[in-house]
Amino acid sequence: MQDKIILLSPLLAMLNKLQPLSKNLEDTFTNKFEIEEIKKGTMLLYEKNVCKNLWFLANGLLRSYHNIGDKEITSRIMFTGHIVISPGSFFTQTPATESIEALSDCVVARLSFDDLQEIYKKYPEFNYHTRIVTEQYFYKQEQRLYMLRKHDAVAKYNYFLENYADYFKDIPLMYLASFLNISPETLSRTRSKLGKK
Amino acid sequence: MQDKIILLSPLLAMLNKLQPLSKNLEDTFTNKFEIEEIKKGTMLLYEKNVCKNLWFLANGLLRSYHNIGDKEITSRIMFTGHIVISPGSFFTQTPATESIEALSDCVVARLSFDDLQEIYKKYPEFNYHTRIVTEQYFYKQEQRLYMLRKHDAVAKYNYFLENYADYFKDIPLMYLASFLNISPETLSRTRSKLGKK
DNA sequence: GATATTTCTTGACAAATGTCAAGCGGTTTT
DNA sequence: AAAACCGCTTGACATTTGTCAAGAAATATC
Numbered sequence A, B: 001m002q003d004k005i006i007l008l009s010p011l012l013a014m015l016n017k018l019q020p021l022s023k024n025l026e027d028t029f030t031n032k033f034e035i036e037e038i039k040k041g042t043m044l045l046y047e048k049n050v051c052k053n054l055w056f057l058a059n060g061l062l063r064s065y066h067n068i069g070d071k072e073i074t075s076r077i078m079f080t081g082h083i084v085i086s087p088g089s090f091f092t093q094t095p096a097t098e099s100i101e102a103l104s105d106c107v108v109a110r111l112s113f114d115d116l117q118e119i120y121k122k123y124p125e126f127n128y129h130t131r132i133v134t135e136q137y138f139y140k141q142e143q144r145l146y147m148l149r150k151h152d153a154v155a156k157y158n159y160f161l162e163n164y165a166d167y168f169k170d171i172p173l174m175y176l177a178s179f180l181n182i183s184p185e186t187l188s189r190t191r192s193k194l195g196k197k
Numbered sequence C: 001g002a003t004a005t006t007t008c009t010t011g012a013c014a015a016a017t018g019t020c021a022a023g024c025g026g027t028t029t030t
Numbered sequence D: 001a002a003a004a005c006c007g008c009t010t011g012a013c014a015t016t017t018g019t020c021a022a023g024a025a026a027t028a029t030c
Helices: A002-018 A023-032 A087-092 A113-122 A126-148 A153-163 A173-179 A184-193 B002-018 B023-032 B087-092 B113-122 B126-148 B153-163 B173-179 B184-193
Strands: A034-038 A043-045 A053-059 A062-068 A071-078 A099-102 A106-112 B034-038 B043-045 B053-059 B062-068 B071-078 B099-102 B106-112
Touching (some): A002 A023, A002 A034, A023 A113, A043 A053, A106 A113, A113 A126, B002 B023, B002 B034
Antiparallel strands (some): A034 A106, A053 A106, B053 B106, B062 B071
């Protein structure tokens, strides 16, 4: 339990900063989470399954991806401190169109959809927090769209450098390429053209 | 006032379906809106200004766009029944990176950011509704991202046909091209290749 | 209804990116 | 230590898309 509070503290701090949580809410919220340590390569969600959990990524790296033909397209990369779901699947409790995989050993805190609904029921004021958090993730996604619309690989990579580079220190370039929606070869050439910044 | 209720009725119906609004909340919410009839070509928001309003598009077509060099990139197209904001700017009340323009004569209902905050203050239960609505717009955006990651113009156009075509009946193809992140010429050739479906 | 303006299409060409294949270098495995 | 594996780079080439330009078609304006 003590461990749980420590692992969840960044999440709780963020929520309390938005608007202080009552003691009861904070306790209930904390209790519903289950801590899991998962190994690199573990699947958190398989495509076509319903995303029944939300995870707080206390430590590590995750990616979501889907297959097109024989290729894997990485749709998102998630870092320590992120709240992780497959949005369409979690919100509507319908089958996911993507899988979620651990890119490193991770520590995650898992909260089920059903438990979250119970929290909403008992503590309707929690909707305020999740509204704000959803808004934040929403416009981050908007920025990502902005990047993908950039004309060429150089523009995308420069935008990436200015806005995401810090997060990608430990990530294989092949996933970065997929994140930028370009081939690994194009990324490699772009980097050498720009002098490996 | 009667007009206002009629114009807002699809929005109110949607919200009431999520969870019935109290009479007071529904009245306050309705009262804060201002109806505006705007002509094709009117700007609702200019880049670099703060998006201080949310609009319910009761009738018509809007687009948001930003300039890259001497070109306009259409980022979104919004249809009758949509809630319209510039997300990053509205949520954080910071300057917008996009402009919003009427593609046709429109009827919009305008609600200011400040009035919305007052509603949240007086009626915290309204956070439930906006949480759900934000979630919905969030995963719609996710699907849009999915489309933009498709390999080539044919795949994008086919995905568009299956998922968006109904909405785009009255929209010049040049805006559709921008929506798909391809040039108008490529869209034209793609359509003729596929037999103008 | 004639004219002007805008949008769409088509062609020719250039540029960017993807694909396939080979090889390099580091890490892990046995 | 050798072998196997994985990610990265580089080259050659094919494919796709963008760009520029011209004309056709559609729409708006007077």
